[in-house]
Amino acid sequence: MPDRPPTDCPMCGAALLASAKPTACAGCGFPYDAETRIWRASDTATGLGVRYAVVGGLVGVAVALVYPPPIRADRYATVPLLGALVAVALGLAVRRLAWGRIAGRFAAVTPSGLIFATRGRPARVPWENLEALEERRGVVRVRVRGRAATVPLADVFSNQLEQREFCAVVRAAAAAREAAARRAELGGTGPGTE
Numbered sequence: 001m002p003d004r005p006p007t008d009c010p011m012c013g014a015a016l017l018a019s020a021k022p023t024a025c026a027g028c029g030f031p032y033d034a035e036t037r038i039w040r041a042s043d044t045a046t047g048l049g050v051r052y053a054v055v056g057g058l059v060g061v062a063v064a065l066v067y068p069p070p071i072r073a074d075r076y077a078t079v080p081l082l083g084a085l086v087a088v089a090l091g092l093a094v095r096r097l098a099w100g101r102i103a104g105r106f107a108a109v110t111p112s113g114l115i116f117a118t119r120g121r122p123a124r125v126p127w128e129n130l131e132a133l134e135e136r137r138g139v140v141r142v143r144v145r146g147r148a149a150t151v152p153l154a155d156v157f158s159n160q161l162e163q164r165e166f167c168a169v170v171r172a173a174a175a176a177r178e179a180a181a182r183r184a185e186l187g188g189t190g191p192g193t194e
């Protein structure tokens with residue numbers, strides 16, 4: 001579930017004091033207000049490592065069972081153990097290379113735009129640069145104005161419902177911004193009439 005209002009910074013972990021007006025994290029400048037919503041992946045390196053170890057261990061057990069009985073006796077313990085170790089090392093390495101960050105993946109809808117972290121440093125997409133959200137093979141992707149490639153937000157949401165919720169919140173926020181800009185263009189209203 002997304003945090004709302006956010007209580008701790010997804011970029012640096014500092015506590016975020018509740019604020020109705022747009023403000024920023026004292027530690028790193030992460031912008032937020034009472035409407036800011038943050039979706040965080042629950043994955044950690046330890047949690048993933050345990051999952052890989054279980055799979056590797058089971059494969060090891062299966063392999064050990066295939067051995068002829070005389071060899072099986074002394075290899076029975078080492079093969080599953082080896083399988084688990086190899087699976088953890090290989091699993092985490094491949095995941096890191098293929099998907100980027102292992103822990104701390106998040107996507108946030110903030111007053112200044114989208115901020116998300118899936119690989120390397122967190123990426124900021126100001127509202128004016130956000131062209132669209134697209135969905136391909138169940139993964140939502142961010143299309144940034146003027147850039148050919150879209151950015152996938154993989155392994156951030158814990159299910160499709162959360163992902164759809166994220167898309168709806170982003171589209172509503174973008175539409176509200178556009179409506180406010182149009183009103184300002186018409187010149188009818190001043191600030192504070194939102």
Ligand SMILES: [Zn+2]
Binds near residue numbers: 026
């Ligand atoms: Zn921060």
